[in-house]
Amino acid sequence: MKIFNTLTRSKDEFVPINEGEVKIYACGPTVYNYIHIGNARPLCVFDVLRRYLEWRGYKVTYVSNFTDIDDKLIKKANEEGITVPEVAERYIKEFWVDANGLNVKKATVNPRATENIDEIIRIISVLFEKGYAYKAGNDVYFRAKKFSSYGKLSHQPLEDLEAGARIEVDDIKENPMDVWLWTGAKEGEPFWESPFGRGRPGWHIECSAMSGRYLGKTIDIHCGGLDLIFPHHENEIAQSECANGCEFSHYWMHNGFINVDNHKMSKSAGNFFTVRDVANVYGYEPIRYLMISSQYRGPINYSVDILEQGKNALERLYTCRDNIDFALKSAKDGNGNPPEFLKLRKQEFIDAMEDDLNTADALAAVFNLVRDINSAIAGGAYKAQLTLFAETFDELTNVLGLVYNRKSDTLDSEVEDLIAKRTAARKNKDFATADAIRDKLKEMGIVLEDTPQGVKWSKV
Secondary structure, rough: EEEOOOOOOOOEEEOOOOOOOOEEEOOEEEEEEEOOOOHHHHHHHHHHHHHHHHOOOOOEEEOEEEEOOOOOHHHHHHHHHHOOOHHHHHHHHHHHHHHOOOOOOOOOOOHHHHHHHHHHHHHHHHHHHOOOOEOOOOEEEHHHHHHHOOOOOOOOOHHHHHOOOOOOOOOOOOOOOOOEEEOOOOOOOOOOOOOOEEEEEEEHHHHHHHHHHHOOOOOEEEEEEEHHHHHHHHHHHHHHHHHHHOEEEEEEEEEOEEEEEEEOOOOOOOOEEEHHHHHHHHHOHHHHHHHHHHOOOOOOEEEEHHHHHHHHHHHHHHHHHHHHHHHHHHHHOOOOOOOOHHHHHHHOOOOHHOOOHHHHHHHHHHHHHHHHHHHHHOOEEEEEHHHHHHHHHHHHHHHHHHOOOOOOOOOOOOHHHHHHHHHHHHOOOOOHHHHHHHHHHHOEEEEEEEEOOOEEEOOO
């Protein structure tokens, strides 16, 4: 598999640290509100990465965190007159509603920053010992200039980054690029005891601590949105490599932004949507489909028209899967030969995913499979062949996390009797009775379709 590595700016051959195992860290949300559609993209994209690697036989340890102490949480708690832990608990619960709706698998570990304070303090203490951390006032900072490789992920030398930094009048840092590791306690804010005084951790050090604790000093893949490259991921690298004395992550994967009707999404522009808002109108699966319908590194344009196109595409997938099940009911028992197209489409799918997780081309392979399956069913496939169709279809769509809302509808005895009577009437060429039964079923919300394989029904 080749992965576009932000660190090298090239497609690199993926070679895990330990054969057969992959360690992935994906930056999670700050839990002070509902997640927005921009958050949904890394959730879905890197869920597909995990699913694909597992499908290919790797043992994947997947860690995705919750930032549950932050200025935004403190502000929210003060506005509502509740505690910061209450804010965090509420929105972590709401996060799982949306994540489950998007069919995102639970991480191996979903750590919280507040559960890792001891590890955060330990790393900061190591940075003090090595001369990378210093105290200024009640706060603790990381000396960015002391790390000679600072800027290697964003591919900007420290001098350029420093030139673009804003220095506040009362700034007490040694250098404008120095990173906040620990802030001293302020009245009315949560705090923890530490060797450098009461306070709370900075955002960047949280992920260094949680990644190190649950995955080790060096990991295979670190994931997140493009907006996290600088300063968040740049600072994670600096802190972690200075504390641990080794490379932090071998591969860095970053997903592109989401535009709304071809404009950048922002609250000020009034085009900001939460996943919950969109799901309440369109459902969750069209959102997931949108997030993986393009190659992950490029931008995605969100619009009502595009969501509707996604719903139509999903309908084709569901219809194909239902066609397989329906055909199995009346299929002949002969084995037949496994159609060549199954092997071909599966290889197309693998080739796409191996090329930097190209889910757009992988979806194209799935729709090629759908076309082939529909043609084979129309031509009269054997039961054993149909079983292979179902297995291959389920395999590939599961890697993408799609077609997860199938319902096993059943009919009550009255409807089943009416369908049987209509079938008998048609066999006896009593078309008037057959049409009357068909109309009655339609009034009951059951639509019939006569096919070469028999009568299909659906609820409306």
